[in-house]
Amino acid sequence: MCGIVGYVGPRKAAPVLLEGLAKLEYRGYDSAGISVRDGRNDPVTVKVKGRLSGLVQKTNGGEDVPGCCGIGHTRWATHGEPSETNAHPHVSPDNMVVGVHNGIVENYQELRGKLERKGYTFYSQTDTEILIDLVDYYYRKYKVGPIDALAKTMVRVRGSYALAVMFKDYPDVVFAMRKDSPMIVGRGKNESFLASDVPAILKYTRDVYYVDNLEMVRLSGSGITFFNLDGDVVDKELSHIDWDAEAAEKGGFEHFMMKEIYEEPKALQDTLNSVLGENGIDFGKIGLDDETIRGISDITVTACGSAYHTGVVAQYVTESLTRIPVRVELASEFRYRDPILRPGTLVIIISQSGETADSLAALREAKARGAKTLAIVNVLGSSIAREADYVYYTLAGPEIAVATTKAYSAQLMALYTLAVKFAFVRGTISEERYAQLLEELAKLPEKTGRILEKKEKIQRLASEKCAEKDIFYIGRGIDYAVSLEGSLKFKEISYIHSEAYAAGELKHGTISLIEEGTPVIGVITQEKTAEKTVSNMVECQSRGAYVIAVTREGLESLVPTADYVLTLPAADELFMASVTVVPLQLIAYYVSVSKGLDVDKPRNLAKSVTVE
Secondary structure (H helix, E strand, C coil): CCEEEEEECCCCHHHHHHHHHHHCHHHCCCEEEEEEECCCCCCEEEEEECCHHHHHHHCCCCCCCCCCEEEEEEECCCCCCCCCCCCCCEECHHHCEEEEEEEEECCHHHHHHHHHHCCCCCCCCCHHHHHHHHHHHHHHHHCCCHHHHHHHHHHHCCEEEEEEEEECCEEEEEEEEEEECCCEEEEECCEEEEECCHHHCCCCCCEEEECCCCEEEEECCCCEEEECCCCCEECCCCEECCCCHHHHCCCCCCCHHHHHHHCHHHHHHHHHHCCEECCEECCCCCCCCHHHHHCCCEEEEEECHHHHHHHHHHHHHHHHHHCCCEEEEEHHHHCCCCCCCCCCEEEEEEECCCCCHHHHHHHHHHHHCCCEEEEEECCCCCHHHHHCCEEEECCCCCCCCCCCCHHHHHHHHHHHHHHHHHHHHCCCCCHHHHHHHHHHHHHHHHHHHHHHHHHHHHHHHHHHHCCCCEEEEEECCHHHHHHHHHHHHHHHHHCCEEEEEEHHHHHHCHHHHCCCCCEEEEEECCHHHHHHHHHHHHHHHCCCCEEEEEEECCCHHHCCCCCEEEEECCCCHHHHHHHHHHHHHHHHHHHHHHCCCCCCCCCCCCCCCCCC
16 A cells, blocks of 8 residues: 655656656555655655646656655555645655655654644644654754654654655655565665565666665665664665566556466466475475474464455365364454464465565464464565565566456465475375375466466456346355455456355345346356255346356356356366466456456555555
8 A cells, every 4th residue: 555666866856756656556546746856955846636647747757857866655545535735745844854654653643742732733634744744853853863863753653654755954865764564675876766566666676675674774876774773784685576677567468457367377387386396395495394394283374355365265275185274364353363373383374465464463463472474475575574484485476456366376376285285294195196286286377377268258248247236156165265256356346246155155144135137156166065056056046146157177067057157177176266266357357347447456445455
């Protein structure tokens, strides 16, 4: 949520800032602004309500804003409605400090009262203005340098934040600090970059530093220096991003979401290959040895949104193969439930960005209670990756569309390999079954890719039959788990009410919602539950529903009465979620396109939820 970009160097700053902000649009925002310094002149600050295109137009693509040192921001409103006044950057009296901020200041009312007593007045409704004025207050009162002023501010502020500021007395320097909200720093030749996420600076550099929690940083054209809370200089390790700039571009596709659906087979293959060794699955790079695996008594999976849905799939797969009890928890509820965690508990935290606030909080709660923690994340060096005991990186590459597709698939592959390896190490599957499962995993990319050959058929179905006021997804077991994800994809980008139900629960109230023409998608890939789900579909059909069966080769004969049948390549039933989710993603995509909606940036949603 929100996006920060900063630049110091020989280039004109404003075009760099605008280009970086454009790469962060996927994070979600309702207003945007930049502030640029030209030597010791006061900064030029330009802000707009609405889309970034308005800011580009207002600044002539940045050409009308002079200066080589600046910061920019896309805002997701928390304190204060979306407006030009509430948009960032914000300035303190006399333009002494100008800054941008991601996150939430939880004690802003207390801080506002303190500043009012010191004579400060406020022009906006935001907590950010309070934060900038607090930096200003400490800078003026104690006559200390910027780093000391930021450190004093950090001690007083409760909440999560990434803050970037410029000081009047330091015209060619950007300062920043972070607590819980993500921030990276890029190094170029005689130039420095600051951003919330990698895509913002990929065009200019792939050499980055990750700003750690409670750290501050000074960026100039001549170098980058990090400081801890005591103001001491901190040595940092430089990381190299393997993604190239083209990986974050549309590559000829109309939308990022469709491009990323096409990249799902590669995400599956790359993630699988990352843990394959000469003798099968090898978690040596992760640090999970066989002794540790044998010592696990139970598993808790915690995540949010689509990542949570991969956990639901994993619960079925892992318990079936390993006989280890698995519990799946919403990360937003995890630490408020007083969870029971044992010394042998493994807590798996799943997050595409590695910065999801609730998931990060769940990780910290699990560690505080003595549990082992394993992070499944897609972003190198993210907060969750740095704090977990073990890290399994999914290799989906940059995912730009808000509605996740390839990251979901990569997470599934990671969870499959964990289940298969755990089962083999613990002796709950034979060597023959282990080899068979590895072979099935290796076939998933190709089978997933074959779904894309049916996209025109799926497009006609979506545009003709699915754009109703309601749509329901039903299934049992793994089919129910993947229905949850299909329903979420549909509602988040089509703005149509959609729900997923365990098929056996229909008669417990839900079937009363079925009307003439209501689309019901029945997912039927598990042979042992197929007939029961078909019976539930027939019940819906008898009440006027338009019934769509999503099934696999070998089960088509069980769904002769469906109004529409979509047959998928058959895989091992434990892994069918990977094949099934692709047509469900395509249905959501095509309905959104047919309605003329912004597929990649749905309203009110952000790619990474970094505040609670």
